Amino acid sequence: MSEFAVIERSTPAVGATAVITGRARYTTDLYPPGTLVAKLLHTTYPHARLLEIDAARALTLRGVVTVLTAEDFPGPNSYDLYDTDQPLLIEVGECARYQGDAVAIVVAETEEAAVAALEAIVVRYEPLEGLFDPVAACQPGAPQVWADRPNIYDHLHFEQGEVDRAFAEADIVIEAEYQTQCMEQAFLEPEGAVAVPGRDGEITVYAGCQAPHRDRRQIARSLALPETRVRVVVPYVGGAFGGKDETHVQIHAALAALKTGRPVRLIRTREESLLTHVKRHPIRVQYRTAARGDGKLMAVEVRGYGDGGPYANMTRQVMEVFAIHASGPYYVPCGRIDAYSVLTNNPIAGAMRGFGMPQAHFACEQQMDRLARALDLDPLEIRRINAIETGSKLATGVTSLEAAGMRDSLEEAAQMIGWNERYRRERQPAPHLRRGFGIASVMQGYLLGPKVRDDAATVTLELGVDGSLTVRLGVVDYGQGSHTVLAQIAAEALGVTVRDTRVITPDTDKTLEAGSACSSRVTFICGHAVLRAAEVIRRGLLDAGAELTGHPAGTLNLRDGHLHGPDGSLPPSIAELANLARRSGHQLSATGYYAATGEYPEGIFDENVLANPCGYYTFGAQTVEVLVDVETGEVQVERICLALDAGRVLNPVAALGQAEGGLSQALGYATMEELVIEEGRTRNLSLESYLIPTSRDVPTTEVRFLDSVDKYGPYGARGLAELPIVPGAAAIANAVRDAVGADCTELPLTGERVLAAMHGQPVAA
């Protein structure tokens, strides 16, 4: 019998039946009586001064209720995620700085009337010169995106050890430059909000989002309402991947509802979604690696230029995570890392699954292959030589915890794909095809870092006297399965089944703040909060058990709906225990709070660490097999193997789902996905032209979780949500290099780029 009754099992996802049967209601399914339709009027100019908005004609159209502009916000006209530089609507006289800036909200009785109003509004702009190259933007004398603000609005510099001396003394130095592309989250459900005004000036906003309590604060702020007058309810959410971390149209919809006194729907079309929301940062990476002749790394020097578009959003944070991961999961005694957050008039970049890590790995893991080739070492071997171990210091100054999984993953991933036998496979299975194998290590930091002291969650549990359990979660599950895993943790701790467990989903009136569903933090942070709440209730149940059975409480356990003693199940059911505990004055409902900062093991951050380093990491390795068509350059990925050490896997099928989804997303990142942006304008504003992998594109994927229990995670689990997307592009690029000898340093590896690399030519613009 397993040690556990609920975790380590592939419990079906909470809410899955509703999703599968179509009963699940998403934001777009909500039509409160009397609902109006709102739409945003976007500039489409990458850079222009707004001179005038004339809505007079629009307001005469049948069914048009109102047109709102910047001055209509009772509170600050800005998003407020970290900085407040992004306006919700551009004010007359001010500049629009990217194509997705909005200038007005139209509110109408019908969709048709709203569209007609959008077309009838006359807006006059003074087009301004745009700045579109982030590296050029860093040069002295470059034109400014903001008159009063440097284009490099943040520069993160970190240095450890004698870097220059290491490079001088190195047996070998590898230097290369890499460029990643602008990537779209491509969540299934475009952003939308339905805002419903209450009878006393309060407002309820329904929206798929990642951080409902933070959204509430932002809505309250811009509407100049007390937080207590704003309720945010999260219906089912069709994906996010970071793209819904900042508010999208919640504040606009709420303003429209407040001004009209009627419910308002504001749902973005796919085109509007692609036009507006934050993307994955294109990062230019300049990378130098110094090593000894035996392959031991001596130093890295990395410069990354992240193109954040015109507003701060999370660029600084993404570039920090990039920097933290720039040297990969390797022991490097010396490092110099510079990460530049650059303003341009390109689309805004912000959070997307991986958050700087895929870009860092794309560079670092190709560097490792280059080094291996230069030293005539196997790519696996060079990674074995340098892989970090428990207690070794990362280039960011952090002492790594529980890192044994790094080496084990490498061996496992190699074994899965048959690494050592790879040259026995035919290298040229058809005249135009070349086979190649690639490997990449991965480390994925999780949580928000020790300096973010509000990386915290509050979770409430309620046990019924019938043994049924309610878990109130303020953290969003937008498809990852996190609610299922948290319900499992709660059920395990209290000895009930997941079937008897109900999750109350995020609603600021029902659930308490648990932070954003981001940074692979949910299982870890909220899981700990669940355990703390459960512990309070559990104590009462065990006391009741002791009273009923005469066994000391310390020898008792809860499992499978029953009390358990040292010799197995005892008669009292959890329901009986709950009844007695309640009648004995024990709490059956409790709130657990967990804040990560104070809980990190002491001493892992030295005084010289990168500003806000990661403390916890999940490790893994990916191997791939590709076929490259030497005539078209097309990359066909044949197999993808991923081994990872995610600690204890609480729900195998959910973890596998995370992994498989991430591997597909990485395949898209590596080979096909790219927002084509010309002079700040996105040319492929549809999912017909922005291509993501379909089921026909995704090859066999194999995933193995190492048998492991993390010392710090709830029930030994680690964060794993982002890891699967991180190493893929690097592994595939390494495999392409293996197949055709071409270094592909620009993503994605389209046929055109691979052909150009094979022939040593630049890619045509």
Added chain:
Amino acid sequence: MSEFAVIERSTPAVGATAVITGRARYTTDLYPPGTLVAKLLHTTYPHARLLEIDAARALTLRGVVTVLTAEDFPGPNSYDLYDTDQPLLIEVGECARYQGDAVAIVVAETEEAAVAALEAIVVRYEPLEGLFDPVAACQPGAPQVWADRPNIYDHLHFEQGEVDRAFAEADIVIEAEYQTQCMEQAFLEPEGAVAVPGRDGEITVYAGCQAPHRDRRQIARSLALPETRVRVVVPYVGGAFGGKDETHVQIHAALAALKTGRPVRLIRTREESLLTHVKRHPIRVQYRTAARGDGKLMAVEVRGYGDGGPYANMTRQVMEVFAIHASGPYYVPCGRIDAYSVLTNNPIAGAMRGFGMPQAHFACEQQMDRLARALDLDPLEIRRINAIETGSKLATGVTSLEAAGMRDSLEEAAQMIGWNERYRRERQPAPHLRRGFGIASVMQGYLLGPKVRDDAATVTLELGVDGSLTVRLGVVDYGQGSHTVLAQIAAEALGVTVRDTRVITPDTDKTLEAGSACSSRVTFICGHAVLRAAEVIRRGLLDAGAELTGHPAGTLNLRDGHLHGPDGSLPPSIAELANLARRSGHQLSATGYYAATGEYPEGIFDENVLANPCGYYTFGAQTVEVLVDVETGEVQVERICLALDAGRVLNPVAALGQAEGGLSQALGYATMEELVIEEGRTRNLSLESYLIPTSRDVPTTEVRFLDSVDKYGPYGARGLAELPIVPGAAAIANAVRDAVGADCTELPLTGERVLAAMHGQPVAA
């Protein structure tokens, strides 16, 4: 400047504007789309065997959807407050035992169709002999209400000291018998429930009630649903007074919704309400008092027979509270108290404001006046002589805490009415009128007693970063103002204003269990829970304050929206503190739990206490002036004065409202209110024939709260909700005796009864 910024102020009631403007929505205002109407078919027989229910014709009527009977309950067919002897619907072959028993639920498209269906159902009964006299029911050989159960289903006996010896040695013994009537709560809003089925078999029940979480358990039990599938939401509630402590029609409505798959409204008419719900117990009290010649009490011997009707409900608990209060707020060294819970076929009695206390005081306080007369002492003096003091032992074996207010209240109440000058007032202001003055002491125990270990509450607070505060209360405010007082406690503790405080009202999905709104427990228990939650948040704010100002946290306070130091207000606002605290990893939301049992001061309950004694008491005294019409016997109450020691008064106007309401209710109890029950059938099933005091009946009332701070209550407050109804009947009876020399031992003191007492005749049946 007062020590406090929020409490001790007459903050307007939370929700008052909505109530006053008619925007408040009560259960009866809810009409979800597609709602059906349900009604209950009552037996109206006091005792009969149900032989057959034939709904065939009813089911053919247009608009009738279904007729449900006992067998339709998936779970137990019983109420479950303490015992489970009361069926929700009588089963065929079983007995109906009081007029309000129901046999079927009709569900129809319209009210008219439901009424027609009720009339079309053919029910056959075998009428059985009823048992209507509780004292006769206690005699050997009396017919049985239940074949398998004695009529005296509970007998509580308590004895302390050498009672018989005390009576033998007494200088004087006073013996009399008293009879109280069956009283109706007469809440404004008759009982009702609206049940709405969900998409996955779950159900939401909206109902005015007193204990939503307990109702949820009961609904889940009888519907055989997990608790997690049942949600209970409490809209505005128009009064309860104990009459909604047990579920009323929630389970019936939920069953109808579950069976039909549609929302169901089940709202009782006033007549149905009067017919069915629990009333205040009629209690026959046999009372003997032994005293010394100087007036010192030596012993009491009290027997009370409580007529509970046919089902247990809360009769045992009421009789226990009766017993606890039987000897009043006096030091009596010896006591023998017997309290009988008797089954009859009369209406069920249960909780009603006062809960056995008014009946006990009606007897005890008349005994004190008789004793005073016999010894030629002033009624005030006899009370002074015997009033308990802090540390003296009550007849129940409990050491009284903080009892100084008892004597102070007596002096204050006497002073208020001009007790010592009362004989200067004209005794015969008109030929037919006689003036009299009466006094009565009162002690009101609060909370559920130390043996009820789940006398507990869980409350959640959330502070916004803008300084706005949300208080989530699972305890019902049905008009008392308790939510206002709890919001004040929270606001005071966190230095914000009540204006910035929002209360989330009871909803099992939003709020946690806080127990029933009963037993004058809400301010005390929930107030403590609020303080515990506030303390968690407060710590973070003060730490932030220390960080911002450099003052040690221990010297800082929160008040009026700002940080305060030893010298007054400091710049940081609560909003700034909240922001910093949050960013520093402090909780801004927290749950507080308080269970009374473990918190009672040690040693106040000796090993010989009455089963579940009260530990905390509020004391007071009432004086009244009456005019009695010697021709009609009519009692005109001219003035009512109440002095009480309720500890710190957190909201003066709310406390005054409680007091004035209770004094009016006591006036009705004393002089006019009576359910006229003949052979188990209530003859006055309307508020035209069951008369409660109107504004024209209520004389000038004066209320004074002693200046006091309780050592154990939150901010020094005591429970006071029930006290004002407790002494009135005794004080008025004493005044009538003073006016016309007649001992009125039966309630209410109608003209007929007073005349009969004046002429030494029994009242005509």
